[in-house]
Amino acid sequence: MKKIKSVHVKPVFATALKVLGFILFLILGIFIFYRVQIRDLTKLGYSEVASNRILFSKNKQKVMSIGENKTLNLAFESDDFNEKYFQNYAKIKYIEQDHLIQNINQLLKVGYSNQDINIILSHGTSESVEAFAKRDKVHYLEEFFSYDFAKLENYDRYVQYSDETGEDELETIIYVNLDNDQVDYDYSELVSKFSLDMLVNKHHRLDENFAPSDLTVIEEEYASEADMQCSRLALNAFKEMYRAAEAEGYQLVINSAYRSYQDQVDLVNFYFDAYGQEYVDKYVAKPGYSEHQTGLAFDIGSRNSRTFANSKEFVWMKDNAYKYGFIMRFDERYEDLTGFRKEPWHYRYVGKDIAKYVYEHNNMSLEEYYVLFLDK
Numbered sequence: 001m002k003k004i005k006s007v008h009v010k011p012v013f014a015t016a017l018k019v020l021g022f023i024l025f026l027i028l029g030i031f032i033f034y035r036v037q038i039r040d041l042t043k044l045g046y047s048e049v050a051s052n053r054i055l056f057s058k059n060k061q062k063v064m065s066i067g068e069n070k071t072l073n074l075a076f077e078s079d080d081f082n083e084k085y086f087q088n089y090a091k092i093k094y095i096e097q098d099h100l101i102q103n104i105n106q107l108l109k110v111g112y113s114n115q116d117i118n119i120i121l122s123h124g125t126s127e128s129v130e131a132f133a134k135r136d137k138v139h140y141l142e143e144f145f146s147y148d149f150a151k152l153e154n155y156d157r158y159v160q161y162s163d164e165t166g167e168d169e170l171e172t173i174i175y176v177n178l179d180n181d182q183v184d185y186d187y188s189e190l191v192s193k194f195s196l197d198m199l200v201n202k203h204h205r206l207d208e209n210f211a212p213s214d215l216t217v218i219e220e221e222y223a224s225e226a227d228m229q230c231s232r233l234a235l236n237a238f239k240e241m242y243r244a245a246e247a248e249g250y251q252l253v254i255n256s257a258y259r260s261y262q263d264q265v266d267l268v269n270f271y272f273d274a275y276g277q278e279y280v281d282k283y284v285a286k287p288g289y290s291e292h293q294t295g296l297a298f299d300i301g302s303r304n305s306r307t308f309a310n311s312k313e314f315v316w317m318k319d320n321a322y323k324y325g326f327i328m329r330f331d332e333r334y335e336d337l338t339g340f341r342k343e344p345w346h347y348r349y350v351g352k353d354i355a356k357y358v359y360e361h362n363n364m365s366l367e368e369y370y371v372l373f374l375d376k
């Protein structure tokens, strides 16, 4: 009995083992084949998730011929992937923004070209692109957004401002980015951090408690009154400039430097009592909107002349102030940009790099410099 039983069982068992071995071999083979395919894609920079989806969507050959592509990678990772936009994803430049694929889908649906979408994405934030994608297709996209500092969220204001004034695109973008298309003081951004390149004007304000972090008293020999204060950095630069001027026979003096928020309140009241509201509106900055509160601005005079604009010191400053990091802030050429009438005596310390750039570019306004390089 025992013998017969073992004769029957052995071949059945052996066959089962063989089948099992074959199945295991097949699974292993498929797995290796699958891993090789995935590896081809991950080597190109596609993630595991994206590579998996690419394989199962049968797009592997297309993706392999396109090569590395971050937008395509994100599209395959995303639940918003739309097969009919495959070629578009491949041609739209990747940018780090939330809901990127969703926004691209929406912009394609509205009718924008791949090139249009590249322009839109590179001038917007996650929020502004999302809002823009919800609108109907707009005109003049390339006209305004050929400048890299043009902002997507300002699109309507660009169109309105250039329609109303006839200004060209560049002027329009600079003006609107500075919020100069808004009523003075009505619409302003709060500036809270002290820095050499900070911008304070009728659309960029300081709060009541702001003071420069390095406030220091100005020695009497440099100033027309005792106990004036300013930023130490600015004072050091002024002293350097003062000595250079002195060596050439020029006598500079500081007539006004740091003014606190409360000082500006008092100043406004003083001019209001003396000359009335119209004068104040025109010539005196409201508290919080004066550059003197930064501690980086000086009203400079000449010890040789009562009118600084007519002094030889003024002429010297024109070609020398920048070497020490100072720029004349309010030129009549750009009253519209700064919001202030010309003030030949008002200088601002911005550091040597910015001052040199400004000097070498036709003494552009700090406002223009801000739009071009600082307003990120």
Ligand SMILES: [Zn+2]
Pocket: 256, 292, 297, 298, 299, 343, 345, 346, 347
């Ligand atoms: Zn001033």
